[in-house]
Amino acid sequence: MQTSLSTARLVLRTFTGNDFTALRALTQQAEIIDILPDWAMSDAQLRDYLAAWQQFYLTEHEPISEWLYAITLAKSNELIGWVGIWPKDGLQSSFPEVAYAIGREHRQCGLTTEAVAAATQAFFASSNTAALVAIVKDWNIGSRRVVEKVGFLPRGKTTVPRGNTIVPHDKTTVPDEGEFDFFILPRPNLASTAAVQLRAATTDDAEQLAAIQRAAYLAHARRCGPWSSDSDSAGSGGYDCPHKMAYAIATSHYFAIEVAGVCVGGIAYLGPIAGQAYVEYLHVDPAFGRQGIATQALAQLEKLVPKPIVGR
Numbered sequence: 001m002q003t004s005l006s007t008a009r010l011v012l013r014t015f016t017g018n019d020f021t022a023l024r025a026l027t028q029q030a031e032i033i034d035i036l037p038d039w040a041m042s043d044a045q046l047r048d049y050l051a052a053w054q055q056f057y058l059t060e061h062e063p064i065s066e067w068l069y070a071i072t073l074a075k076s077n078e079l080i081g082w083v084g085i086w087p088k089d090g091l092q093s094s095f096p097e098v099a100y101a102i103g104r105e106h107r108q109c110g111l112t113t114e115a116v117a118a119a120t121q122a123f124f125a126s127s128n129t130a131a132l133v134a135i136v137k138d139w140n141i142g143s144r145r146v147v148e149k150v151g152f153l154p155r156g157k158t159t160v161p162r163g164n165t166i167v168p169h170d171k172t173t174v175p176d177e178g179e180f181d182f183f184i185l186p187r188p189n190l191a192s193t194a195a196v197q198l199r200a201a202t203t204d205d206a207e208q209l210a211a212i213q214r215a216a217y218l219a220h221a222r223r224c225g226p227w228s229s230d231s232d233s234a235g236s237g238g239y240d241c242p243h244k245m246a247y248a249i250a251t252s253h254y255f256a257i258e259v260a261g262v263c264v265g266g267i268a269y270l271g272p273i274a275g276q277a278y279v280e281y282l283h284v285d286p287a288f289g290r291q292g293i294a295t296q297a298l299a300q301l302e303k304l305v306p307k308p309i310v311g312r
Contacts, residue, residue, distance in 0.1 A: 001064045001126040003057065005118045009111060012069040012083065012118055014057045015050055019070060022079040023050070032101045035140065039101070063127045066096060071115045073106075080106045083119045085132060090160045090177070092204070094261060095131045095184070096123075100146070107142065113149045120150060124187050130194070130260035131187060135160070135180035144181065152183035153287055154215070155263075156207030156242060182207070186262050191288055194260035196296040198304070201254040201266065206246040209256065209266045212285045214240035216265075219286040252280050253305075257297045264288045267297045269305060277305045 005012040015023070024046060026032060033040045041049060053068050060067075066086035072079050081102030088097040098120060102112045120132055134152055136143045148154075160177045187193075201209065217240060248254060248268060257265035265284035271277035279301075284293050 001060070001062065001067050002122050005069070005122055006074065007114050007118050009074055010115055010118070011072045011074050011077070012115060013072060015053050015068065015070045015082075017050060017054065019079055020047060020050060023070075023082075026079070026081065026101070026103055029104055031104050035137070035143070036099065036101055063129075064123070065127070067119075067123060069115070069119050071100075071102060071111070081112070081115070083115050085119065085123050088135075088160075091133070091135065092158060093133050093182075095133045096129060098132050098134045098147075098185070112142075113146050116146055117150045120185060129187065130190060131262045132185045134183045134185070136183065138179075138181055147183045147185075150185065152185045153285065154211050155182045155184050156211040158182040158207065184262065186264075186287075187260075190262060191259050191264070191291045191293060196293055196300070197258050198255040198267070198297060198300050199258055201249045201256045201268075203246045203249055205256050205263065205266075206242045206249060208263050209249075209254075210240050210242040210245040212263065212265055213245070213281075213283045215286055216283040219289070248281065254281070255297075255301065255304075257284065257293060259288070259293070264293060265297065267294075267301055269301065272306060 003014045024043065027039045027041065027046065066084070068082060068084040068086075070079055071081040071083060081100065083098065083100040085096050085098050088099075091097060098116060100112060100116050100119075102115070123129070123132065132152075134147045135158060136147060157179055159179050252268040252270050254266060254268040256263045257267055265288070266281055267279070267283075268281040269277045270280050279298075282294060282297070284297075
């Protein structure tokens with residue numbers, strides 16, 4: 001992983017022991033620790049945390065599994081925030097989470113987006129990871145804008161269970177639970193580097209499959225108008241509801257369409273009835289459109305169905 005990244009206005013670099021005072025000031029801003037309580041450390045914990053990361057920088061080899069950058073202004077070298085990538089305890093995802101913060105004086109001018117975009121691109125360049133994830137409270141509009149501008153895709157909601165979340169390197173433990181909006185950032189050109197696979201869906205997949213179906217319906221509405229008479233231009237007649245998706249998963253042969261473990265769509269069939277099975281659902285995230293994914297999914301489904309399958 002690169003130890004330093006330069007953007008138009010920023011330098012992202014590894015932390016040093018000299019950053020303690022500036023970092024301490026940032027972690028005392030309520031705007032930061034109210035959202036990222038992991039950073040509400042004592043002086044001793046923060047010093048240990050910085051020391052642990054400095055050791056980590058020296059010993060970690062590619063492909064990397066986690067990283068932490070200090071965000072500094074290119075013109076003044078002022079430390080104004082950080083962006084980290086690491087596994088999150090309690091989060092139901094096999095992909096690392098992106099977490100970030102910036103001081104109150106430097107918000108709403110695109111600097112956070114600039115930093116997160118640079119860090120995620122560098123991480124993909126140094127890692128075999130297929131995707132990164134982010135979680136955002138539904139009221140945190142600013143953070144939502146950051147992940148959306150960087151290219152993260154909405155995947156419904158997720159819940160971090162009640163309990164203690166341990167920050168990287170186990171330096172402090174604080175509560176961090178509840179419901180979050182869930183986003184995923186696939187590796188660039190993911191579908192061209194990995195095979196399409198079908199996995200039997202479970203009700204745990206309902207949120208993300210409903211979010212993908214919502215995106216597919218919205219893309220269709222923009223191109224062609226409402227899907228049906230009971231839909232409006234911004235909806236899908238209820239087919240993007242996680243509860244309805246959970247019912248569909250439970251009552252049909254429903255499969256998640258995955259690329260390198262990243263869910264990119266869903267496909268389901270009913271039957272066989274009178275010797276034929278029927279495709280009931282087929283939707284692919286528009287972000288993965290026009291790459292032959294639906295065609296590959298159908299071909300794989302035909303191998304799984306005991307009788308000829310037809311469209312419905």
